[in-house]
Amino acid sequence: MSTYRLRHSFLARIFVLAMLVSLATGSISLLRVQTTEASSGHFKPPRPDFAFNMVPSSPNINGCLPHASGFVTITRGSQNDLMHVSVRGLVPNTGYDLFVIQVPNKPFGVAWYQSDLETDRYGNGSVFVQGIFNSETFTITNEAPLAFTHQFHLGLWFNDPQVPFDQGCEPGQTSPTITPFNGEQHAGIQVLNTANFPDNAGPLSHVNP
Template sequence: MKKHMTTNRWQRHSFLARVLVMALMISLTAGTMSLLSVQTTEASTGHIRPPKPAFQFSMIPSPNINQCLPEASGFVSITRGAQNDIMQVSVRGLVPDTGYDLFVIEIPNKPFGVAWYQSDLETDHDGKGSVTVQGIFNRETFSISTGGPTVTFGATHQFHLGLWFNDPQVPFDQGCEPGQTSPIVTPFNGEQHAGIQVLNTANFPDAQGPLSFVNP
């Protein structure tokens, strides 16, 4: 008799445990479905927006650079955000352990037009480097001067990129300036005492630089 009562008690406890487990599973399933429903509703109303795909393109060697740096190349990826863009620039085949300066420019080759200093970039011992910049890098990128102590000009788009040697002596020592007896100095760094351009986006037309293909 005592053994029969113990068996019944175990069966009741086992049944109650199964009921509790089933109730918990139903509750979790309902919560998951509710969350999925909320996410679907938010996505359909525009509250959750998937990221736009990145726009990618190459940078090519500037004039005479292939002679001294035959492996020089660059790769750019621009990802659109809700308020601004993320631009990542990666380079290879450049002079190792060397500083460079990145600009957004109006046209890829001389005289470059309107230029906007974006960032420094440093290569490692293998001549590779990368930098990430946040800003407006799409078909709405422009500069304007409505007046002031220096110059006045209307809205001018800058759809190209250019990368310059930070130190004028570096490209001269590398043989990137054939026929020159001293380093060429350009204003493309923070001290306005930079070297020549090493990479640009002349693989795109002057009036249709790569940034013009990035939708805002």
């Protein structure tokens, strides 16, 4: 190979290497810019408009799940709301069912099935639900006596009735209590609710549309 061709090949390799270094440096710089922007708050999600706790539904739940708790945030949107429900201290690797309800305790009144929620191996879990979750949340029918009914509370039920029974959450019972609060109408007892708010002024009533 001639000296000219050797020199040309060498220079070509140097040029390609320089381009690769330049691209890599540019990518690293871009990554740094994005990281800096994220850390400076440019990509922070909207701040929730209202936040509240869910509490154990009964002394029996306090006894069998002493660390059970829930935390809810609601963020208003232009057309609907985003609700985030997170739970702690529940039975691990277990399914639950989330409802918007008229009153937090029995007989619960009008209830609206919102979402499933699954806990991890630590008994923690969370779910996002999108809909109308504010002071205008209601059910309507043309049939009396249910003409117009607000639902301002939340309730969370065990999906499998056997789970709370096996956990000792139903002392004195000889068999699991079965409730209609899942898609098959064969759920367990309620584990968390919003009885920390008055029956007629549940947390959703504090969220302006």
